[in-house]
Amino acid sequence: MIAEEPATTGADLLVKALIDEEVEVVFGYPGGAVLPIYDSLFKQNRLRHILVRHEQAAVHAAEGYARSTGKVGVVLVTSGPGATNAVTGLTDALMDSIPVVCLTGQVPTHLIGNDAFQEADTTGITRPCTKHNYLVKAVGDLARIVHEAFYVARSGRPGPVVIDLPKDVLMNKHEYVAPSKPVQHKSYRPQLKPAPEKVEQAIELIAAAKRPVFYTGGGVVNSGPRAAKLLTQFVHMTGYPITNTLMGLGAFPASDKQFLGMLGMHGTYEANLAMYNCDVMINIGARFDDRITGKLAEFSPRSKKIHVDIDPSSINKNVHVDLPLVGDAAHVLEDFVRLWKSHQPRVDHKALKAWWDEIDKWRARNCLAYKADNETIKPQFALERLYKQIKDRDCYITTEVGQHQMWAAQFLKFEEPNRWMTSGGLGTMGYGFPAAMGVQIAHPDSLVIDVAGEASIMMNIQELSTVAQYRLPVKIFILNNQYMGMVRQWQELLHGGRYSESYMESLPDFVKLAEAFGAVGLRCHEPAKLDDTIKQMIEIRQPVIVDVLVDKAENCFPMIPAGAAHYDMLLGPDDRAQKPVSEEGMVLV
Amino acid sequence: MNAAPLNPGQLAPHQAASSHTISVLVDNEPGILARVVGLFSGRGYNIESLTVAQTDPRENLSRITIVTTGTPMIIEQIKAQLDRLVPVHRVRDLTVEGPHIERELALVKVKGTGDKRVEALRLADVFRAKVIDAKTDSFVFEVTGNSDKVQTFIGLMEELGLVDVGRTGIVALSRGGEAL
Ligand SMILES: Cc1cc2nc3c(=O)[nH]c(=O)nc-3n(C[C@H](O)[C@H](O)[C@H](O)COP(=O)(O)OP(=O)(O)OC[C@H]3O[C@@H](n4cnc5c(N)ncnc54)[C@H](O)[C@@H]3O)c2cc1C
Ligand SMILES: Cc1ncc(C[n+]2csc(CCOP(=O)(O)OP(=O)(O)O)c2C)c(N)n1
Numbered sequence: 031m032i033a034e035e036p037a038t039t040g041a042d043l044l045v046k047a048l049i050d051e052e053v054e055v056v057f058g059y060p061g062g063a064v065l066p067i068y069d070s071l072f073k074q075n076r077l078r079h080i081l082v083r084h085e086q087a088a089v090h091a092a093e094g095y096a097r098s099t100g101k102v103g104v105v106l107v108t109s110g111p112g113a114t115n116a117v118t119g120l121t122d123a124l125m126d127s128i129p130v131v132c133l134t135g136q137v138p139t140h141l142i143g144n145d146a147f148q149e150a151d152t153t154g155i156t157r158p159c160t161k162h163n164y165l166v167k168a169v170g171d172l173a174r175i176v177h178e179a180f181y182v183a184r185s186g187r188p189g190p191v192v193i194d195l196p197k198d199v200l201m202n203k204h205e206y207v208a209p210s211k212p213v214q215h216k217s218y219r220p221q222l223k224p225a226p227e228k229v230e231q232a233i234e235l236i237a238a239a240k241r242p243v244f245y246t247g248g249g250v251v252n253s254g255p256r257a258a259k260l261l262t263q264f265v266h267m268t269g270y271p272i273t274n275t276l277m278g279l280g281a282f283p284a285s286d287k288q289f290l291g292m293l294g295m296h297g298t299y300e301a302n303l304a305m306y307n308c309d310v311m312i313n314i315g316a317r318f319d320d321r322i323t324g325k326l327a328e329f330s331p332r333s334k335k336i337h338v339d340i341d342p343s344s345i346n347k348n349v350h351v352d353l354p355l356v357g358d359a360a361h362v363l364e365d366f367v368r369l370w371k372s373h374q375p376r377v378d379h380k381a382l383k384a385w386w387d388e389i390d391k392w393r394a395r396n397c398l399a400y401k402a403d404n405e406t407i408k409p410q411f412a413l414e415r416l417y418k419q420i421k422d423r424d425c426y427i428t429t430e431v432g433q434h435q436m437w438a439a440q441f442l443k444f445e446e447p448n449r450w451m452t453s454g455g456l457g458t459m460g461y462g463f464p465a466a467m468g469v470q471i472a473h474p475d476s477l478v479i480d481v482a483g484e485a486s487i488m489m490n491i492q493e494l495s496t497v498a499q500y501r502l503p504v505k506i507f508i509l510n511n512q513y514m515g516m517v518r519q520w521q522e523l524l525h526g527g528r529y530s531e532s533y534m535e536s537l538p539d540f541v542k543l544a545e546a547f548g549a550v551g552l553r554c555h556e557p558a559k560l561d562d563t564i565k566q567m568i569e570i571r572q573p574v575i576v577d578v579l580v581d582k583a584e585n586c587f588p589m590i591p592a593g594a595a596h597y598d599m600l601l602g603p604d605d606r607a608q609k610p611v612s613e614e615g616m617v618l619v
Numbered sequence: 620m621n622a623a624p625l626n627p628g629q630l631a632p633h634q635a636a637s638s639h640t641i642s643v644l645v646d647n648e649p650g651i652l653a654r655v656v657g658l659f660s661g662r663g664y665n666i667e668s669l670t671v672a673q674t675d676p677r678e679n680l681s682r683i684t685i686v687t688t689g690t691p692m693i694i695e696q697i698k699a700q701l702d703r704l705v706p707v708h709r710v711r712d713l714t715v716e717g718p719h720i721e722r723e724l725a726l727v728k729v730k731g732t733g734d735k736r737v738e739a740l741r742l743a744d745v746f747r748a749k750v751i752d753a754k755t756d757s758f759v760f761e762v763t764g765n766s767d768k769v770q771t772f773i774g775l776m777e778e779l780g781l782v783d784v785g786r787t788g789i790v791a792l793s794r795g796g797e798a799l
């Protein structure tokens with residue numbers, strides 16, 4: 031290791047280390063403990079700082095940036111309240127495996143533990159909601175820790191990493207040492223390739239299947255665009271059906287005829303029944319989440335399960351699998367494609383044909399159908415119309431959380447990965463708008479739309495000020511049903527229609543709200559005018575809020591009620607009366 | 620719809636829970652114990668015994684020995700969760716990876732005079748417990764062995780004037796010449 035330059039302050043050293051990590055943007059909010067870093071940022075022009083209006087939004091913006099680029103998102107917040115405000119974002123990134131490095135200010139080392147002004151036990155608070163965290167105690171450790179943090183955030187199963195930076199460490203001087211590349215971590219070295227014999231066994235099992243289904247998830251997106259390409263290639267080679275999780279959408283082209291749509295609680299009839307009835311399930315980078323499995327005891331009871339995952343703790347966590355392959359999706363898929371080519375396995379075409387015939391019958395149920403209306407805009411209709419105008423554009427979609435999120439997953443189709451950003455694991459209302467800012471920063475010329483609910487958007491609405499400042503032409507497409515629709519739907523289904531606190535009283539006038547922040551506000555309540563409104567939204571090169579007044583009572587179907595099995599799916603409003611939810615199901619979320 | 624009978628072998632949670640001794644080699648750094656303990660409490664796993672101390676000063680490594688109970692699926696999860704902590708170097712399930720030895724040390728304070736005192740001393744001899752403090756009316760014994768032996772000794776002392784107990788928890792190593 032060669033010292034490159036004369037001693038610099040910790041803050042300058044930090045900025046150097048970030049630049050060496052090829053960081054271009056930092057989302058942050060200043061405060062006393064991080065002033066030295068803000069001073070260092072001021073003195074340089076390699077790193078761009080985006081000033082958010084709430085630290086939670088900084089993390090979601092970094093998540094949007096990360097998910098849409100494959101890079102690590104970077105956050106900078108002050109001590110105490112800055113750090114605690116970031117906690118929701120960090121938890122969100124942990125649940126959805128998004129690589130983020132979050133720099134938090136801390137009181138000087140000699141004051142730690144004294145309840146000093148704006149002191150919080152940040153490493154203590156964030157330990158369970160980060161992949162890893164560090165408290166830097168000496169400036170000499172700083173550069174190493176920063177490089178290690180980026181390595182940890184992006185390697186293996188990605189996730190958020192916090193670096194807590196006491197103010198004295200930022201002001202003390204030390205020489206900067208550039209990182210050795212690649213970083214050699216002494217204990218953290220995720221396995222990228224499974225044992226070759228396991229791959230062989232998998233190929234055998236896949237080739238012998240009569241009723242196969244691919245079930246793939248966010249891990250393919252995490253692995254990178256190459257994994258998505260290889261997945262598409264392999265699925266085409268086999269001719270087998272495939273379904274994606276909410277987090278995996280886009281990893282396989284949605285328009286492809288082998289695609290069954292999303293699976294799970296609000297997934298399609300055909301996808302869920304294919305999962306229930308399959309004989310071989312090929313899970314690649316999905317984690318058998320409870321939104322997918324429904325009632326565990328009746329989850330795909332007759333299948334042999336192959337599970338490809340980079341994180342051994344995802345394997346056999348919820349569902350026992352027959353053939354685990356620990357490794358990176360792209361590495362494993364590459365082997366699958368290679369072996370399939372060289373083995374030329376003879377698949378049972380007759381069985382496969384019968385399987386597809388069965389699937390086509392399920393498909394014919396047309397489970398996403400809804401009753402269109404000339405008077406009121408149905409939320410599904412709004413998304414269909416939106417999709418029509420964005421599908422040939424360079425477009426990125428984020429969402430908030432609720433019914434609108436599920437409809438977006440059902441009605442917008444993604445042909446490639448990294449185009450769809452949503453909060454899946456934590457389900458964080460308020461995610462979509464700041465995430466869209468992060469996406470827009472990374473892709474300044476693309477169309478970026480946050481599909482929102484009127485309740486969710488209120489959770490980070492202050493960011494209108496950020497998009498105004500940086501002239502980010504993010505679009506907020508609100509499906510305004512004047513309800514916390516998802517909550518209302520559960521109350522209708524499980525609580526006798528007692529709509530306790532799920533009605534949004536005194537909503538703002540979203541058009542005026544947009545205008546107050548210097549954005550453009552549009553409103554639409556007539557189905558016939560919707561296309562025009564959407565066109566306008568797309569053409570305006572400014573931030574736009576579109577307040578689409580939709581049917582207040584519409585529910586999201588299909589739905590597998592919590593705790594029910596895949597075959598117990600509710601297909602529409604008329605399906606519900608006959609199927610009371612079990613007591614077991616009532617306690618589930 | 621396609622309701623069909625269940626394949627009962629498909630889910631593992633019905634398997635019986637058993638006790639496992641897990642040895643974890645970690646970087647000896649601040650917060651590592653909190654990470655491990657937080658993992659167990661956060662995910663609802665049991666800790667029956669936990670010991671930790673630096674064992675390799677040159678590499679600055681500590682060994683954490685944890686005794687926990689769970690079904691095979693839970694034990695597998697516990698090991699995978701421990702292994703994914705960044706400062707963890709190695710995780711070994713001594714219970715399944717061949718023969719191993721476990722030891723625990725206890726300090727046992729007993730107060731009494733006359734026959735009880737004599738009996739305590741006699742039993743201590745049987746258990747090869749050492750007297751490490753003595754007053755005319757009290758002893759502190761040091762007893763080492765597997766947890767059963769230590770527990771039995773403490774149980775016997777209860778009738779003979781047991782006052783206080785300090786136990787280290789279990790440390791364990793695999794038998795034979797291999798390192799972890
Ligand atoms: C209101 C609401 C409703 C929802 N309803 C549904 C629904 O109907 N259907 C649905 O699918 N989801 C639904 N979700 C989302 C759900 O909660 C989960 O977030 C989602 O199903 C998890 O997706 P995943 O299994 O792809 O895992 P992810 O959370 O994306 O995890 C990725 C997995 O891949 C692994 N991995 C990471 N990197 C790699 C790599 N390089 N190579 C291999 N493996 C890797 C990880 O270890 C992990 O196991 C809903 C969420 C909300 C908020
Ligand atoms: C931060 C947070 N608080 C509460 C919830 C619980 N929740 C899930 S969906 C929802 C309602 C969302 O309403 P809206 O944004 O209007 O979307 P809609 O369902 O009406 O489309 C609520 C309260 C949540 N997911 N996140």
Ligand SMILES: [Mg+2]
Pocket residue numbers: 432483484485509510511512513514515
């Ligand atoms: Mg709503």
